[in-house]
Amino acid sequence: xxxxxxxxLLPDLSKAAKLKDxxxxxxxxxxxxxxxxxxTLESKGLQQLTIHLYTPSKTEETDNRDxxxxxxxxxxxxxxxxxxxxxxxxxxxxxxxxxxxVPNLLPGLTERELIDLxxxxxxx
Amino acid sequence: MxxxxxxxxxxxxxxxxxxxxxxxxxxxxxxxSFHDFRYVCFSLPTLQGAEIPLxxxxxxxxxxxxxxxxxxxPSVSSSPWPQHWPSPSGPSLPRxxxxxxxxxxxxxxxxxRLRVTTMSxxxxxxxxxxxxxxxxxxxxxxxxxxxxxxSWIPRTQxxxxxxxxxxxxxxxxxxxxxxxxxxxNSPAHRAHSLTILYLPTITxxxxxxxxxxxxxxNVTHLHFERCIWTSxxxxxxxxxxxxxxxxxxxxxxxxxxxFDLICSFPLLEDLALVDLRPEDGTVWRRAxxxxxxxxxxxxxxxxxxxxxxxxxxxxxxxxxxxxxxAMSFGIGxxxxxxxxxxxxxxxxxxxxxIRSSLKSAFF
Numbered sequence: 001x002x003x004x005x006x007x008x009l010l011p012d013l014s015k016a017a018k019l020k021d022x023x024x025x026x027x028x029x030x031x032x033x034x035x036x037x038x039x040t041l042e043s044k045g046l047q048q049l050t051i052h053l054y055t056p057s058k059t060e061e062t063d064n065r066d067x068x069x070x071x072x073x074x075x076x077x078x079x080x081x082x083x084x085x086x087x088x089x090x091x092x093x094x095x096x097x098x099x100x101x102v103p104n105l106l107p108g109l110t111e112r113e114l115i116d117l118x119x120x121x122x123x124x
Numbered sequence: 125m126x127x128x129x130x131x132x133x134x135x136x137x138x139x140x141x142x143x144x145x146x147x148x149x150x151x152x153x154x155x156x157s158f159h160d161f162r163y164v165c166f167s168l169p170t171l172q173g174a175e176i177p178l179x180x181x182x183x184x185x186x187x188x189x190x191x192x193x194x195x196x197x198p199s200v201s202s203s204p205w206p207q208h209w210p211s212p213s214g215p216s217l218p219r220x221x222x223x224x225x226x227x228x229x230x231x232x233x234x235x236x237r238l239r240v241t242t243m244s245x246x247x248x249x250x251x252x253x254x255x256x257x258x259x260x261x262x263x264x265x266x267x268x269x270x271x272x273x274x275s276w277i278p279r280t281q282x283x284x285x286x287x288x289x290x291x292x293x294x295x296x297x298x299x300x301x302x303x304x305x306x307x308x309n310s311p312a313h314r315a316h317s318l319t320i321l322y323l324p325t326i327t328x329x330x331x332x333x334x335x336x337x338x339x340x341x342n343v344t345h346l347h348f349e350r351c352i353w354t355s356x357x358x359x360x361x362x363x364x365x366x367x368x369x370x371x372x373x374x375x376x377x378x379x380x381x382x383f384d385l386i387c388s389f390p391l392l393e394d395l396a397l398v399d400l401r402p403e404d405g406t407v408w409r410r411a412x413x414x415x416x417x418x419x420x421x422x423x424x425x426x427x428x429x430x431x432x433x434x435x436x437x438x439x440x441x442x443x444x445x446x447x448x449x450a451m452s453f454g455i456g457x458x459x460x461x462x463x464x465x466x467x468x469x470x471x472x473x474x475x476x477x478i479r480s481s482l483k484s485a486f487f
Binding site: 009010011012013017018019020021022024028030033 | 469
């Protein structure tokens, strides 16, 4: 199933017109659903956007196209809504150092310093 | 009247030290009452009391009886205070004692004057309440305050019993029933938050649970952890509508009977369902004609039965008006439910948290 035909199975947030706070938490390497959901977003009042990536593994394949889409979308959010996204990550999980890979995965955001990287700390 | 010896009482909650004199010649027992103070905590770490004999208390009409276990006055009885008190070699005092005298105390004695200036309960009740309120999150201090005075009990109980948790076997239902057998004056009325772990251990006790649950009539937050335990599913019927004020409900590992329970709380705003277990043939006991407000938060962490859960939610006649939604998904089809849920709450939804454990790039 390709990206286009799977769209019907992806979250559609276009009706959430009053959304202010949006958070995605992914325990896998798949961020396609996050990109798809963000594409549907039409809320004018969004104030906060957070993406948690908990268990990305270097053994799992990641689709670079999704990261490119995500990078482009988040830059647009900054331009249109002045939203500075937060990326919460687990350090070195599965040998996958998220912080060191962010410049490659999200170059647009990194170059403009438009993203907050937050290392996940479990609740005490 | 001279003094045999003195005792020092320290109220940790108000940093209050009170000194009392022991009237000479009263023999081995004293009928005592000091306002309605019953106990005072002896908390001074250096307090030693060779000159204070072992005392026991028995309740009696009009006050408390203070008795000495020694018939002869202590050896330092004739010595003036404070030069010969405390005695470093004496036995330690217990932490709680009746320390009130009915009459016959020479109030000219410096110890008695100190008592008058520090112990007299001249503070307005609302000030005392404000002092106790400062201790709302210090249960040890609250327990000490609760033992100080009858008049302090209602305010301290307000904080001591605001959160009640049954966590068997440590905090069991049986010990609660022994402590509070009379429902009319049960501290359960003061509870705002009720947590029950392993609910079947309570529902299988054979007790009239409807009468018991009705004592928790001011609970606004209810949390049931593991409503199914060792394959036994708890009967939720005694909890139907037990607290009309309920605004928040969290249930884990439960059956679909929970939806009948939800509809019995008209003011319910926040709902959290974790790990619902499927039950074949489970249907509405009675199709709801009215449903709660559900204007707060919804947390769905039940990936197995998400489809059935949302179908029940769609049945609520008053609709869904959540401002906050958090939900977990396991398979791609579940995202359709997310879209549907967002659509149904579109006029109120302000915060959305979507959790997914999808691994494949496409689905």
